[in-house]
Amino acid sequence: MHSKTPQSRRTAEAGFSLIEIMVAVLIMGLLAVVVAGAVIPQFNQSQAVKARADITALENALELYRLQMLSYPTIEQGLDALVSAPDGLSSPERYPSEGFIRRLPLDPWGSPYQYEYPGQNGTVDVYSYGADGQPGGEDLDADIGNWTIE
Numbered sequence: 284m285h286s287k288t289p290q291s292r293r294t295a296e297a298g299f300s301l302i303e304i305m306v307a308v309l310i311m312g313l314l315a316v317v318v319a320g321a322v323i324p325q326f327n328q329s330q331a332v333k334a335r336a337d338i339t340a341l342e343n344a345l346e347l348y349r350l351q352m353l354s355y356p357t358i359e360q361g362l363d364a365l366v367s368a369p370d371g372l373s374s375p376e377r378y379p380s381e382g383f384i385r386r387l388p389l390d391p392w393g394s395p396y397q398y399e400y401p402g403q404n405g406t407v408d409v410y411s412y413g414a415d416g417q418p419g420g421e422d423l424d425a426d427i428g429n430w431t432i433e
Contacts, residue, residue, distance in 0.1 A: 330391035404430035
């Protein structure tokens with residue numbers, strides 16, 4: 284008769300108990316909560332920073348449009364006039380073949396940027412309605428416009 288060697292006994296006992304697995308899962312969950320608590324506010328702040336950068340780029344493109352075309356796009360032409368020549372231009376030959384920007388960005392929350400000419404806050408207003416996609420709001424839902432950029 285063969286008796287079990289110490290090595291074969293260790294192999295039969297190898298593995299983790301349910302308690303050990305539950306403790307490991309609990310620790311990973313706690314770490315995930317701590318990391319998420321630190322990362323989510325930074326992510327929200329980065330969305331507002333991206334919106335401000337997009338608005339500044341659109342405002343610069345609108346200024347180039349004004350210098351080249353001698354006026355800002357109408358409300359009807361909107362920001363699309365920066366990508367492709369709108370109908371009814373008085374001097375279509377002045378419009379650059381590649382447009383003033385390659386494409387219109389969406390705001391960080393997936394909505395189109397808004398445009399008003401004449402603006403209520405300046406000559407032109409370019410803005411995002413924020414996270415809720417509705418006018419007004421506070422914190423993440425607050426509107427971000429070229430008049431709020433410092």
